[in-house]
Amino acid sequence: MGDSIRLKTPLSGGDVSGLRSGDRVTISGILYTARDAAHKRLIDLLDQGKALPIPLEGQVIYYVGPSPAPPGRVIGAAGPTTSYRMDAYAPRLMELGLKGMIGKGKRSQEVKDAMTKYKAVYMAAIGGAGALMAQAIKEVEIVAYEDLGPEAIRRIRVDNLPVIVVNDTLGNDLYVEGQKLYQIP
Template identity: 60%
Template sequence: MNPKRLTTPWSDATVEGLRAGDLVLISGVIYGARDAAHKRLVEALERGETLPADLRGHLVYYVGPTPAKPGQVIGSAGPTTSTRMDTYTPTLLAQGLKGMIGKGYRSQPVLEAMRRHRAVYMATTGGAGALLARCFTRAEVVAYEDLGPEALFRFEVADFPAIVVNDAFGGDLYAQGKKAFSKATPG
């Protein structure tokens, strides 16, 4: 399967061209945030503030990297479990976020918000932090530096590998993959 090379920011058309199971190689700016940064972003919106980063057309990678060694752009930087961000994600999708990268299941409200706002959910290999670190050409903290590994990051990546798990049309790689390989007798 040939991966699709896509540079950020993304449009609705980029999202509409993706289906569950598609391999993508992402280049350009992506943002990094986990639960603690998501909480602050959503609280800032509730207070009517402008976010420290314009998320329109952008992607958020759920990551809390290890500290970079001298000479490294970033330490190990694999995905964390996306499920923990479910509470906050619909709010960010309403701000124009076009995609999320992590690993693990998303909730129904997130999947519905993805369909409504045209966005995709992608996964990358959990526990492949050393391999994925090689795709980063730049990493900086944008906000919430006090959160340490949970700060809001701005990254520049080249050919960052991901796979579409949930597309904007209801496609679900987790469900499709399991169905194809399950040997359970139908109940």
């Protein structure tokens, strides 16, 4: 197992095209958090022709609904949520420049096709390791939809958040290939 690739957000087309399914990556910089409720509102705004509360070009969205921050911390536990709930919304955001998504679990064929078409990647964080993931989060600011509570959109600054590339821009899928490698007939 090689060393991790270090990436800094926002991501360029070159950053993304160079990534391959199975690569271990540590991400630093700004990420935006959003789950399905927030995604729905973003798409509603786009449908109405209105401006979004967050930038998309080169950005990375982390699918997470953190637990509340106890005193003295910026955030509670903050591991990934299951990504398929965002499948209905993700292609539209990639079309507008979104370059990365971090979550856990399988994506639909439509999302995988959009990643190839618009050059974006999907990366897995460790589901259920919320206490560990939170260690990489240094700053948190709610930027939209505070009424959604844990599902509000947060702008977070991360330092070496560990993830693994699942789907790359060539259509590879680590969930399929990894399983094949260890399957016993």
